[in-house]
């Protein structure tokens with residue numbers, strides 16, 4: 001008989017957006033031995049294991065209904081650091097925040113960061129995140145030199161792109177399906193100042209946004225566009241663009257000062273007296289269609305009034321982690337939370353697709369409250385979300401009454417994305433169907449990934465709500481596959 005798990009391990013865990021949740025048995029190991037125990041327990045209790053970092057994925061990527069939730073956040077030490085080469089080795093539960101704070105005074109910054117500093121390195125590698133510099137430096141995985149991964153049978157392997165390219169390129173971005181990262185070795189980026197030179201540029205419509213991007217890309221280190229999704233007709237796609245560049249050696253007269261952690265920190269108070277921990281309360285009245293229409297319009301107007309091409313200096317943390325400025329800002333979305341829909345479209349068709357997405361959202365009455373635009377380049381990772389093109393990330397407020405219509409909208413937008421050869425990103429996803437998943441990655445890629453899954457996790461211990469939604473509870477019975485083909489795969493790959 002299978003072992004029963006203690007009820008006091010039960011917790012309700014949400015995706016970061018708060019729109020999806022499930023109940024699981026949570027374990028928070030602090031040592032490799034405790035990690036091994038979790039897999040033993042999973043076998044004895046007949047349960048799956050869901051690997052979880054900081055839970056910053058918007059949807060169901062790090063929740064697992066009735067599974068054992070393996071929370072990695074306590075395995076968070078920085079293990080080795082060489083300030084001359086910028087090579088750092090960390091446990092997988094260490095966060096981007098720990099990393100930049102540890103290294104910046106020596107003149108090193110993470111080569112790729114998300115819009116928030118709270119993700120763990122295990123989660124970052126599990127999703128292979130991209131930054132506002134994806135067009136220039138690729139995703140996080142391109143800067144990973146090695147990782148240690150515990151396979152579900154307990155074996156720990158040190159993997160590099162040279163010693164095992166197949167596992168390297170599949171586990172990075174493999175959404176926690178092949179094993180548990182226990183450590184990550186990373187090449188940091190050398191910086192000569194704690195500040196960036198930032199320029200704010202306005203685009204009056206979607207076409208101009210693309211034009212600005214095409215013009216500015218060659219001279220930019222970072223580029224991000226904030227679109228006012230409420231603007232319609234001729235103004236559709238009007239936006240504010242932030243371009244940022246590193247300072248060259250010698251340009252900052254006081255690098256030792258600007259590189260101090262204290263001079264990077266986001267201020268604790270806004271306008272000098274509102275503690276930032278309560279700002280979400282003030283934002284809440286604006287997080288509806290009318291409020292955000294006003295906020296977007298005011299933001300556009302103020303940037304229009306400011307002199308074109310206005311340049312200013314901003315700390316790395318201030319520029320990169322704008323969204324962390326207001327802690328718990330997602331609470332302002334209310335109890336239904338939010339979902340993010342991010343699609344990646346080849347450069348030739350991106351403008352038409354994003355125009356359509358904004359129009360479809362407006363027509364359905366679900367206007368995204370935040371819309372973020374980025375440039376991307378393709379990469380070699382098996383489950384990559386990147387294209388030689390652009391992405392648009394759209395945040396929708398979810399309520400009981402609009403939930404169905406948002407999911408319908410997402411499914412309708414999927415068709416537009418797929419017919420343009422676009423891709424999706426598991427870190428942001430909550431709505432993709434198995435059919436759309438298969439069409440975006442193609443049979444060949446999915447076959448390859450499932451072969452590796454059968455090889456490294458033959459008991460199918462690793463599972464999340466996302467993997468169940470897209471692959472089914474048993475990947476061997478995945479949609480549209482003939483049993484004979486699957487048996488063949490299973491036989492040839494199970495070692």
Ligand SMILES: Cc1cc2nc3c(=O)[nH]c(=O)nc-3n(C[C@H](O)[C@H](O)[C@H](O)COP(=O)(O)OP(=O)(O)OC[C@H]3O[C@@H](n4cnc5c(N)ncnc54)[C@H](O)[C@@H]3O)c2cc1C
Pocket residue numbers: 016050051052053054055056057058061062072092093113114115116118119120121122123124125126127128129130131132174175176177179180181182323427428464
């Ligand atoms: C405000 C905000 C802004 C964001 N901005 C960006 C952005 O600009 N670019 C971008 O790419 N993403 C962005 N993200 C998404 C975020 O970077 C990713 O979801 C990232 O994976 C979160 O890391 P985590 O530690 O929270 O991982 P989780 O969300 O807990 O897990 C992510 C995945 O990794 C797996 N995983 C976690 N730890 C391990 C491990 N040790 N071993 C193996 N697998 C593991 C999980 O099973 C899951 O599949 C943003 C998220 C938020 C909330």
